[in-house]
Amino acid sequence: MKKDFSCCCPSLIPSRETACFYLLFVLIALYMLAGAAIFSSLERPAELQAHQLWETRLKDFSQEHNVSCEDLKSLLRHYEEARTAGIRTERGRALWDIPGAFYFVGTVVSTIGFGVTAPSTVTGKILLVFYGLLGCSAAILFFNLFLERVIKLLSLLIFWCQRWRKGPGRLDSRSSDTISNEEGNPSVYQVTLILFVAVLLVACGAASLYSVMEGWTYLESLYFCFVAFSTVGFGDFVSGQREHHADSQGYQVANCLMMLLGVCCTYSLFNAISVIIKQGLNWMLRTLAWMYSA
Known part of the structure; x- marks a missing residue:
């Protein structure tokens, strides 16, 4: 039937x-x-x-x-x-000077969108639509290329580890340019583990910086790191917005680098986890098909 x-x-x-x-x-x-x-x-x-x-x-x-x-x-x-225009009960740093505007466009192209700063003029809102369209697309491409570089680096490490274990005389005469076969490629679980450790190290290091510079507890700083690095961006905690931060050029640079590195690693981790989820879905479909045909 x-x-x-x-x-x-x-x-x-x-x-x-x-x-x-x-x-x-x-x-x-x-x-x-x-x-x-x-x-x-x-x-x-x-x-x-x-x-x-x-x-x-x-x-x-x-x-x-x-x-x-x-x-x-x-x-x-x-x-x-x-x-919306940046008025606060406690005076903060300028929002629309060059450093403040650069911080804003960084939250736009990275899709974090804290919501602390937003255009108030009609021209600014219209421009943001087209600016974000191109910027977000370029950022996603950058994140994908970052993940490819991570996988290639892991492939090289696996290849050289295999060469060291087998010895120079027992390895095939292939070069490092021919490691694209399945034996030299890392598994998705290896990539996920490496990226998870990388995200954990970056988040812990960034949390130490934010807890000192922002006056947050370490747990609040870790919470901010996840919200920012995952591009969720609730806006309840935002770094670099205090008035004295405008004079801390080193902290502003470190904050931008932490954000960039954290978003790259977290986005790559999400991509790797999505592959594992898809494998799980395929397993569930095979199980359902087997139960249906039985």
Whole structure:
């Protein structure tokens, strides 16, 4: 019966790539639902508590200074609009001088997008669309080329390790230019492990720098490193925005280099993990096909 159905309706049977796409979509949806339930149970009580505390403080301030709550809320709405232009309660570094603008375009092309700085003029917003289109595309190409360089370096290391173990007289007469066969190429698990260690080392080193320069705890600095390097960019922690950072040229350079290296390594790690996930999806499809045909 199953064979007759597959012969009569071959168009209804998706290809392996299509089935992999559908399966991945379902798993991502389930993963997001599970994450939403977990984070909602963790963060919702704190959100309600923060709202209650804010309303209490607003009423106390209104009564203490004899200001109506509506006038106070109107002033706060104006302040929220002013934050887009870089106005803060505590004076920070200039956002749109050359170093500040360079930091902004760096968050654009790397797709981090902290949200601390954003264009306020219509011309700037229109320009950002075309600037980001080209810049983000070039950055993704750079990240892919970075991953290729990492794989090539690992291939060379594996080749020379094999040559050292076998000895010069017992190795074939191939040169380092002919290591593209499967024996000399690193596995995806080796690449993932190396990249994971690299991301861990860069994040730990960067966290040490940020904890000293920004006044954050080490755990907060590690959290910032993951948010920044993974290009999530929530904007709750942003480096290099204090007023005295404008005079710290060395820290600005180190911050940019840390961001670049961290994003490159993390993007490459995500690519390697995605290959492992696809292998897992193919295994699940083969298992389902075996169970269906049994």
